[in-house]
Amino acid sequence: MASSSLFQSPSSFSIKLQNPTSPNPPTTKPHFTTIKCSSTKCRENIRDDAHRHNTTHSHHFSAKYVPFNGDMSSSSESYSLDEIVYRSQSGGLLDVQHDMAALKNYDGKYWRDLFDSRVGKTTWPYGSGVWSKKEWVLPEIDSDDIVSAFEGNSNLFWAERYGKQVLGMNELWVKHCGISHTGSFKDLGMTVLVSQVNRLRKMKRPVVGVGCASTGDTSAALSAYCAAAGIPSIVFLPANKISLAQLVQPIANGAFVLSIDTDFDGCMQLIREVTAELPIYLANSLNSLRLEGQKTAAVEILQQFDWQVPDWVIVPGGNLGNIYAFYKGFHMCKELGLVDKIPRLVCAQAANANPLYLHYKSGWEEEFKPVKANTTFASAIQIGDPVSIDRAVYALKKSDGIVEEATEEELMDAMAQADSTGMFICPHTGVALAALIKLRNKGVIGPTERTVVVSTAHGLKFTQAKIDYHSKEIKDLACRFANPPVQVKADFGSVMDVLKKYLSKSEAPQH
Numbered sequence: 001m002a003s004s005s006l007f008q009s010p011s012s013f014s015i016k017l018q019n020p021t022s023p024n025p026p027t028t029k030p031h032f033t034t035i036k037c038s039s040t041k042c043r044e045n046i047r048d049d050a051h052r053h054n055t056t057h058s059h060h061f062s063a064k065y066v067p068f069n070g071d072m073s074s075s076s077e078s079y080s081l082d083e084i085v086y087r088s089q090s091g092g093l094l095d096v097q098h099d100m101a102a103l104k105n106y107d108g109k110y111w112r113d114l115f116d117s118r119v120g121k122t123t124w125p126y127g128s129g130v131w132s133k134k135e136w137v138l139p140e141i142d143s144d145d146i147v148s149a150f151e152g153n154s155n156l157f158w159a160e161r162y163g164k165q166v167l168g169m170n171e172l173w174v175k176h177c178g179i180s181h182t183g184s185f186k187d188l189g190m191t192v193l194v195s196q197v198n199r200l201r202k203m204k205r206p207v208v209g210v211g212c213a214s215t216g217d218t219s220a221a222l223s224a225y226c227a228a229a230g231i232p233s234i235v236f237l238p239a240n241k242i243s244l245a246q247l248v249q250p251i252a253n254g255a256f257v258l259s260i261d262t263d264f265d266g267c268m269q270l271i272r273e274v275t276a277e278l279p280i281y282l283a284n285s286l287n288s289l290r291l292e293g294q295k296t297a298a299v300e301i302l303q304q305f306d307w308q309v310p311d312w313v314i315v316p317g318g319n320l321g322n323i324y325a326f327y328k329g330f331h332m333c334k335e336l337g338l339v340d341k342i343p344r345l346v347c348a349q350a351a352n353a354n355p356l357y358l359h360y361k362s363g364w365e366e367e368f369k370p371v372k373a374n375t376t377f378a379s380a381i382q383i384g385d386p387v388s389i390d391r392a393v394y395a396l397k398k399s400d401g402i403v404e405e406a407t408e409e410e411l412m413d414a415m416a417q418a419d420s421t422g423m424f425i426c427p428h429t430g431v432a433l434a435a436l437i438k439l440r441n442k443g444v445i446g447p448t449e450r451t452v453v454v455s456t457a458h459g460l461k462f463t464q465a466k467i468d469y470h471s472k473e474i475k476d477l478a479c480r481f482a483n484p485p486v487q488v489k490a491d492f493g494s495v496m497d498v499l500k501k502y503l504s505k506s507e508a509p510q511h
């Protein structure tokens with residue numbers, strides 16, 4: 001990607017790593033370490049505190065792996081979550097099946113009140129947006145085995161200005177899953193997977209490390225959670241295809257990083273072969289444990305709307321685990337009586353990596369065909385052979401869902417326009433917003449329909465894409481919303497001239 005001289009000021013756009021030594025150490029300690037005594041009693045740490053006050057009834061509940069076949073009822077094949085298994089006997093996907101009968105012993109109000117009562121607390125592990133739903137996630141894990149950074153509970157942002165000005169909508173919301181420990185929604189799934197690995201290692205199961213293929217976000221989450229627990233992590237990255245900010249994350253967290261001369265699909269193939277041979281636990285979303293954590297974002301959205309169901313939820317799709325995770329979270333809330341319907345789901349793909357879109361356009365009729373994914377600014381979804389294709393098709397069919405695609409110009413313009421209204425989103429969220437624009441223009445999504453766009457990663461991971469855009473140096477892109485800095489001499493008169501010119505425009509620039 002091009003980078004402009006406009007952006008080569010060493011202070012403003014340096015890519016050098018900052019000195020990590022902070023002059024101001026934090027006044028409160030992180031969740032991984034000891035908390036100081038309170039006035040009347042001494043709490044050694046929040047884990048010990050949780051032991052003493054463990055009022056949870058998690059032990060009433062259980063979950064197991066079953067073959068993923070949609071309704072999950074027709075097979076007798078099942079596995080304990082303590083087994084190391086990623087595929088069914090027939091080679092198909094697995095799913096985590098909860099004991100729904102046991103969960104149904106409690107009504108919807110009970111679950112709503114329980115989940116609401118845990119928001120914003122530090123009681124281990126419920127301060128996490130994932131573990132506040134522990135009974136629905138990994139009911140049998142000991143809280144002491146949980147590896148958490150109190151992920152989740154992310155901002156559901158009312159995108160008022162963008163919604164009104166760009167889309168004529170009053171009810172546009174952006175679920176900022178990327179404002180998270182490692183800057184993406186992957187934290188939601190990784191806390192679950194690494195916690196289970198922690199448990200397996202304590203049980204002396206043969207797991208020497210945890211590995212993944214990644215377009216940058218899975219690897220960041222895996223390496224951070226493993227580092228917190230002292231578990232070795234191994235990441236396979238496609239060489240030169242992920243952002244610098246994403247690359248440095250596993251490096252900094254001490255992962256064993258392999259930069260491989262292939263694309264994500266090639267890395268995925270390799271990690272599957274390697275984890276079949278070595279006692280390295282597979283951390284990609286092929287492993288259905290991940291989706292148990294990711295599904296809590298759906299529950300959280302309902303919770304944030306006071307258990308009112310939005311009309312639409314739009315999710316950018318790559319390896320396609322997340323769209324199913326959202327479906328599963330919404331569906332569980334309906335089945336257990338927390339809400340009475342589910343939203344319609346939209347999966348948004350980059351046109352340069354659109355195998356699901358092509359399959360959808362065939363009316364789901366033709367056999368699914370993987371594609372060779374082309375380069376896209378939405379680099380984390382540059383995936384041509386998604387492992388969760390069956391899960392995604394199921395989720396979309398069951399939710400009366402839609403698949404939309406966005407060109408590079410559409411996704412970058414959507415991202416820039418969203419940024420100009422106060423957000424700082426990633427290109428993948430740009431894909432989702434561009435899909436929304438198309439669906440609004442076609443009249444599929446109405447002006448008063450409450451719509452949630454899932455923002456999957458932090459914009460700070462993708463600054464180079466933004467620099468390229470605002471430099472207006474991207475081949476074949478008009479970069480309509482570029483806002484390059486103005487070069488000006490360091491004297492009062494020159495500064496006044498450019499300011500007067502700027503202020504004399506009839507109104508402030510509207511993006």
Ligand SMILES: Cc1ncc(COP(=O)(O)O)c(C=O)c1O
Pocket residue numbers: 184215217218285316317318319320321322323380381426428456457
């Ligand atoms: C930032 C970002 N957005 C969206 C996705 C797509 O999620 P999924 O692979 O679950 O479809 C990914 C990873 O693939 C991602 O890293």
Ligand SMILES: N[C@@H](CCOP(=O)(O)O)C(=O)O
Pocket residue numbers: 212213214215216217218219283284285286318319321380381
């Ligand atoms: N975008 C992902 C791709 C892999 O997805 P996963 O959910 O199967 O791990 C990444 O960041 O690596």
